[in-house]
Amino acid sequence: MPELVFFSGTMDCGKSTLAIQLGHNRSARGLQGVVFTRDDRAGEGKLSSRLGLVTEAVEVTDGMDLYAHLVAELSGGGRADYVIVDEAQFLAPEQVDQLARIVDDLGMDVLAFGITTDFRTKLFPGSQRLIELADRVETLQVEAMCWCGARATHNARTVGGEMVVEGAQVVVGDVNRPAEEIGYEVLCRHHRRRMTSATAHAGALSPDVLPVTPV
Template sequence: MSKLTFSHAPMGGGKSLSTLVRHRHATTHDLNSILLVCNPRVEGVVSSRVGMEAPAIEITADTNLFDLLAKLHAQNPIYHVIADEAHFYTAKQIEELAQVVDVLDVDVEAYGLLSDYRTRLFEASARLVELADEIITLPTRPLCACGRTATLNARLVDGQMVTDGEQILVGDIKGNKIRYEAVCRRCHIQTKPKVQASLFTESLENN
């Protein structure tokens, strides 16, 4: 019986590697595996930090995933669908993936971040939590710089952690101005009181 699975981990937690391994397992046996990617760093490719990569179908926020996959399924029956960077999808697209499972009877495996750098759920991740038949925390958890297991994501601008701004902002691939790293909850929240205290002090000084 087909199901919708959501596998999540923080930055560096092996999500893309897991998608590539699953895709590899299917294609090795000549099974039709569809690999989807949204907002990729390299167009039409899923790649991992360990050097593996595979071509993928690139989608946008306007892509109707059920229509796309139903058409492909009619041409050549799909064994399963693997959605990388699923947190970048829209909530509607997650519903369309659930429809693929229920109507086409095709397994869908979504991989992505659970929460953003503010510790808030991504829209698509929240919908996956609500609709998925199975939710998996990937076991390859990265370590925070303090040595604890990292469960959250941090955005660093010029080396300093920030906790406000746009939810989606792609890191600086060539430079180091904007980057992301996995952190534990304790290290993440330690920056917030400092920021709030600074703002409170400024407010007192200006009044």
């Protein structure tokens, strides 16, 4: 039976790398797929990973009907055996419904990849709808790490290295540049304390911090 599968995790846990790998595995078996993405770090119409892998993709826009797009491709003589969607958290709920229709009406597997919650620990609407509709939700096993070395569980937005908890839900940035004007960083429970790598480093160097002598 075809499935709608949601692969989720924090930023920097290898979602895009896995999306590219699964597409490669299927193409090596003679299958052809359609790849959708939105707001990728590499620019419009690209699916890229932080390891440097890049592949072409269809850029999803506001109001785009993914089901109708795929039907038009097939009606025009194109072929599609499966669908991959990266940055699926940015989809509108109705676009996730369209993915489910692709599974049900066209009999294709749809593999969606995205983060679950935003920098405020709130569910993205697209991710919420995927959790509601997916046949399976898979948590990626490649663990992103907080600056302290613990497993990262939360996504933080930073401005000049300082964590912020207000603002638009979607702002383009990258975990590779968290200290720039707008960046992102993955954190463990340090998210609750708003302690980023920059603020932790500044605190460690501050003359106001007294050294602790082990007992």
